Amino acid sequence: MSLLSYTCPNTSKEVRTGIDTNATALAKMGSLKVGVGCPHCDEGHIVTADSMFFSFEAASATASREPQLAASSSTSGTASP
Numbered sequence: 001m002s003l004l005s006y007t008c009p010n011t012s013k014e015v016r017t018g019i020d021t022n023a024t025a026l027a028k029m030g031s032l033k034v035g036v037g038c039p040h041c042d043e044g045h046i047v048t049a050d051s052m053f054f055s056f057e058a059a060s061a062t063a064s065r066e067p068q069l070a071a072s073s074s075t076s077g078t079a080s081p
Contacts, residue, residue, distance in 0.1 A: 005055035010041040
C-alpha cells in the first residue's frame with residue numbers, strides 16, 4: 001500500500017494525506033470527495049479521489065521545494081534503499 005497525495009490548488013505543492021491505500025481501492029473511490037488539511041497554505045481542501053495520486057517520496061522527506069509530478073503509470077515491484 002502507498003500514501004495518497006494531492007496538489008494544493010493555492011501553492012501547486014504536493015501534499016501527502018496520510019491515507020494509505022492501493023490502486024484497486026483508489027479506483028473504486030472514483031469521484032468520492034475527501035476533506036483534507038493543507039500544511040502549505042493552512043486551508044482545508046475538498047479533493048476528489050480521482051484527482052489524488054500515490055506519493056513514493058521517503059517518509060522523512062518533505063515537499064518544501066518544488067512540487068513533484070506524479071507518474072501516471074503503475075509501479076514496478078522494485079524498491080530502492
